[in-house]
Amino acid sequence: xxxxxxTPGTGREAVHEGGGHETVGNGEHVGGSESGRFRGSExxxxxxxxxxxxxxxxxxxxxxxxxxxxxKNPADFHAASLDLSRFAxxxxxxxxxxxxxxxxxxxxxxxxxxxxxxxxxxxxxxALGFVFLVVKGFEWAAKFEHGLNPNASFLATQPxxxxxxxxxxxxxxxxxxxxxxxxxxxxxxxxxRIRRGTIxxxxxxxxxxxxxYWHLVDVIWIFLFPLFYLIS
Amino acid sequence: xxxxxxxGESTVKSYIAVWAALLVLTAVTVTTASLDLGKIAIIVVLxxxxxxxxxxxxxxxxxxxxxxxxxxxxxxxxxxxxxxxxGLTYSDIMNR
Numbered sequence: 001x002x003x004x005x006x007t008p009g010t011g012r013e014a015v016h017e018g019g020g021h022e023t024v025g026n027g028e029h030v031g032g033s034e035s036g037r038f039r040g041s042e043x044x045x046x047x048x049x050x051x052x053x054x055x056x057x058x059x060x061x062x063x064x065x066x067x068x069x070x071x072k073n074p075a076d077f078h079a080a081s082l083d084l085s086r087f088a089x090x091x092x093x094x095x096x097x098x099x100x101x102x103x104x105x106x107x108x109x110x111x112x113x114x115x116x117x118x119x120x121x122x123x124x125x126x127a128l129g130f131v132f133l134v135v136k137g138f139e140w141a142a143k144f145e146h147g148l149n150p151n152a153s154f155l156a157t158q159p160x161x162x163x164x165x166x167x168x169x170x171x172x173x174x175x176x177x178x179x180x181x182x183x184x185x186x187x188x189x190x191x192x193r194i195r196r197g198t199i200x201x202x203x204x205x206x207x208x209x210x211x212x213y214w215h216l217v218d219v220i221w222i223f224l225f226p227l228f229y230l231i232s
Numbered sequence: 233x234x235x236x237x238x239x240g241e242s243t244v245k246s247y248i249a250v251w252a253a254l255l256v257l258t259a260v261t262v263t264t265a266s267l268d269l270g271k272i273a274i275i276v277v278l279x280x281x282x283x284x285x286x287x288x289x290x291x292x293x294x295x296x297x298x299x300x301x302x303x304x305x306x307x308x309x310x311x312x313x314x315x316x317x318x319g320l321t322y323s324d325i326m327n328r
Contacts, residue, residue, distance in 0.1 A: 049303045053310035060314040067318060068325055086262065093258050101251040104292045108244065215292045219285040226277035230265035 041205035048209040052216050055179075059220050062172050066227060069164045076161020081232040083148060084169075085139060089229035092135050093221065099128035100218040103187070107211045113201040115194050122191040125214070129184040136177055140170075169228055176224060179217045186210045250291045257284050 070077045106121035140149075147154030148166050155163055190207050193199040199206050261280040269276060289307065290296040298304050 046300075046303060049306045053306045056307070056310040057313065060310075060317065063314075064318050064321055068321055071322070071325060086265075090258065090262050094255060097251060097254045097258065100254075100288060100292050101247060104247050105244065108247070212293055215288050218292075219288050222281050222284045222288070223278075226261055226265070226281050230261065230277050231274065 041203065044205055044209060048212050052212060055216055055220075059172070059175070059223075062168070062175070063223065063227075066168050066172070069161070069168065070231075073159075073161025073164060076159045077165050078232050080158075080162040080165035080169075081228060081230075083143070083146065084229050085142070086229050088135050088139050089225050092132050093225050095128050095132045095135070096218045096221050099125045099132070100215050102128065103211045103214045107204065107208055110194065110199070110204050110207050111201055115197075115200065118207070119191055119194055122187050122194070126184050126187050126191070129180050129187075132180055133177060136173065140173075143170075172224055173228070176217065176220055179220070183210075183214045183217050186213065246291060250287050253287060254284055 102121045102125040106118045106125065109115075109117035109121060143149055143166070144152075149155065150167060150170055155166060187210055190199055190210050194207070257280050261277050264276050264280075265273060267273075295304065295307070
């Protein structure tokens, strides 16, 4: 992914540093104009945003599917959403929002050369991601118990809209959970790299991009939450 | 994110303020959902979700301080594309 591809850029930044750039790795434009070439961390950041816009379209396709099926089966969707725990959804929303705060504070700390704080904030973020997954796990387990999982014989007896709702629920929250796991992995790797000193205030872009990814995961959940939990 | 001064504008205080706002908006959206608003309910919760994600994108993802136009327009383009997809599909399904 674009996060990893960026590593060669950090080498070039060192050259920049010699040229008197104050904030190395903070994506200065070569030549200082908008039309200037993107270099190093600069192109990494652009790549990350491009990736994020493709992610919006990936989930967008699923949101489109949700919107159209719901349009066709409004009553079933409302009835099915009663089976979700509003409390668990709200809790997870708060957990993810808080983890976004700790990630942004980790980036902030790293940029100001406070690696220890950055490591601490990242550890909290990863722990919050883990809490999110545990809550999600309990929710999914409850659905499986009630025979609402995909391919369950009980679900097959339900109205079409209910089947569609739970199909979408598992697909969308599942894909989102995969993103949470990927995000936690990336944050974990970068936590180790900050401790080892290979990511520092001189090349914070890697962590900044990881932060962007984590916030994206947060934003997607911000939409998933009302659409699945708050429509009954 | 062009230089240290720009970066400094987004201080810890503003991050915490945004975080608090996001939590308050979450509380608001859960409360409105438990009121019986009928058809407007979905519009209200989606509007709140839009406000929340805008806060995250502008402050946590620092798009507010992004100078490069290429990056600034990427997200609006993606959202516009999505709006076109949804709009056209909607009109197709409703007029079949």
